[in-house]
Amino acid sequence: MGKGISGKPVVGVDLGGTKILAGVVAADGQILGMAKRATKPEGGPEVVVARIVKTVRKAVEAAKLDMSDIAAVASGAPGPLDPDQGIIWNAPNLAGWENFPLADRLSERLEMPVCIENDVNLGTLGEYALGAGRGARDVVGIFVGTGIGGGLILDGVLRQGFRKAAAEIGHMIVLADGPACGCGNRGCVEAVASRTAIERDILAGIDAGRESLIPAIMQRDSRDRLTSGALAEAFRGNDPLVTEVIGKAQFYLGLLVASVVNFVDPEVVIFGGGVTEALGEDFLAPIRRVAYQCFINKRGAEQVKIVLAQLGDNAVLLGAAVLARRRLGKDGA
C-alpha cells in the first residue's frame, strides 16, 4: 500500500432515484470526503451523468484531494444492469433508462476507470468487507425498505448470476397463493414483509376500525405515506395493530432466512434497509428466533450469525469503493 497505485483512494458512488451520494474512500476503508446531490432523473441520462461527475468532484474536493489522486470510480445503480459491460439495461427509478452505457460515459468524463454494479449487491459487499460481515467468507444481505432487496457473497465471491439476475431475495416465495406482489406474482416475501406490505396491512386495519397511533402520527408529520420513522414510533409505543402487522412480517422474514440458510448455508445474514434501521434489534430478534427454529440442520446453528447492518446510508458507496479496488487489482491498473 502506501504510495503505490493500489494505495490510492477511490471514489464510491451510490446513484439512487432521488439522490446521488459520493465518497472518497482510502485503501483502509476510511471515508476521506463526501458529497451529495439530487439525482433529477427527469432530465434524462446525460443530465444525471453530469450530476454524478459534479458530485464525484465535490467529494474529492471535500477530501482535500485532486482528481489525479483518485485511482478509479465505481457506482452502485438501480438495475437490472450488466456489470461487465457497464450498461444499465433498464432502470424504472431513473425515468426509464434503457441500455445506457453508464460506465463508459462516466469514464470519458472522469478520465479514469469506472465500473458499475447493482446497488443492493454493493451494499452487501460493503457490509461484507467493512461492516457487519467483516471476517466472514459468506454474507447474505437482506434489505427491508419499500421493497426487499438482497445480495449474496459466497466464499468471498459476489454472486451475480448466470443472467446477472441473482440475489432477488424479495421475490423468493414464502406464502404460495399469498398477497399479490408488485412483480405480478403472489406470496413473494416482498408482498408480505416490505414496508409497502406493512403499510397495506396497517391501513386496512385502520380502515376496518382498528385503533392505532398511526393516523395521528401521519397527520402530525403531514405525510400521506407511512414512513419507517412513523412505523418505529408506533412500534415503540406498543401500538397493538402495528405490533401485530410487524410481527407477521417478522415471521415471514424468519422463514426467508431459514430458506436461505437451508439452501446456501452462509456464515452471516445481514439485515439492513430503512425498516430495519428504524426498528433496530427489536425488529431482528423475533426474525432470528423463527429462523433458528426452522434450520433443518441444527448442528452449529448458533454459528450462523443473523445481525444488523452497520454501514447505514454509506453501505453502497463503501461497497462501490471495495469493488473499484478489486477491479483495479484484477486489471492490474
Next chain:
Amino acid sequence: MGKGISGKPVVGVDLGGTKILAGVVAADGQILGMAKRATKPEGGPEVVVARIVKTVRKAVEAAKLDMSDIAAVASGAPGPLDPDQGIIWNAPNLAGWENFPLADRLSERLEMPVCIENDVNLGTLGEYALGAGRGARDVVGIFVGTGIGGGLILDGVLRQGFRKAAAEIGHMIVLADGPACGCGNRGCVEAVASRTAIERDILAGIDAGRESLIPAIMQRDSRDRLTSGALAEAFRGNDPLVTEVIGKAQFYLGLLVASVVNFVDPEVVIFGGGVTEALGEDFLAPIRRVAYQCFINKRGAEQVKIVLAQLGDNAVLLGAAVLARRRLGKDGA
C-alpha cells in the same frame, strides 16, 4: 490422461440405507463395471464397511481389472457428514451411525485414497459433469422422492456450506403455516410436494370417499405404500384425484424453482428422483411453466434450462467418481 495416474479408473460408490452400488469409472466417465449388494445396516458400521469393500472389489472384477488399476474410491453417503474429515456425523438411514470415520476405515481396508460426500450433492455433481448439466457452469439439482433433496454447484464449485449443510432444498419454505413437515416445521416444499406428501393427500382423498384407481393398483401389487410406479400408472390413467394432488405438488415445485432462480440465478435446474423418473416430462412441464412465470427477471429467462436428470440410479456413483478425480487432481496423488 492415457497411462498417467490421472487417467486411471476410479470407483464411485452409492451407499444407501438399503443397497450399496459401486461402479468402476474411466477418466472419460464410462462405467467399466458395476456391482450391487444389500447394505444390511442393522449389523453396524464395521459390517457395512466390509460390505462396501466387497462391492468395490466385485465392481473391479466385473470391469476385468485389478485393484492396483484403481486410483481412488469415493462414496456418496446419507448425511449429515463432514466431507473434509470423511466422517459421517449422523445417519438415521444407517441404523443411527454417529461420528463414524467412514473415509479412513475404507481407506485402510482398500489401501488407497477414499473420500466421501453427501449423496444428493454427488447426484448433482454427476449430472453436472456427465449428465443433464454437461457444459453448464451452475447446476441446481432437485431430487423428488420420499423426501426432496438437492445439490448446488455454482461456477463449477460444489457448495458445501459454512457448516457443510447447504442444498437442503426440501426444507425451503414455500407455504408459511402449511402442512407439518417431518423436520418439525411447516410448509417446507418436502411437506407439500414429496412422494410422502402426495401419498398423504391421495390417501386422505380416498378416505374422504373420492374415487381413484390407486386402491385397486395397490391391492394388485400387494403394496401398503404408494410407490412411484403406482403413482405414475394412475397419473397416466388420468385419475382425477391423482392428477389434482400431483398438480398441487407441481405448482409448489414451480414456486421452489422460482425462489431458487430468483436467489442464485443458475444456468440449469435438474429434476431427478423416483417421482420425477416415474412421471417424466409430464411431471416437469407444468413445473417449468409456473417457474418461468415467477422469475422476477424475465430477461433471458428461457436460457435458464429446467430439465430432467439423465443418469438415473447411477448419478451418485458417477458423481462420486467425478469427486474422486477432482480430489486426486487437487492433492496431486
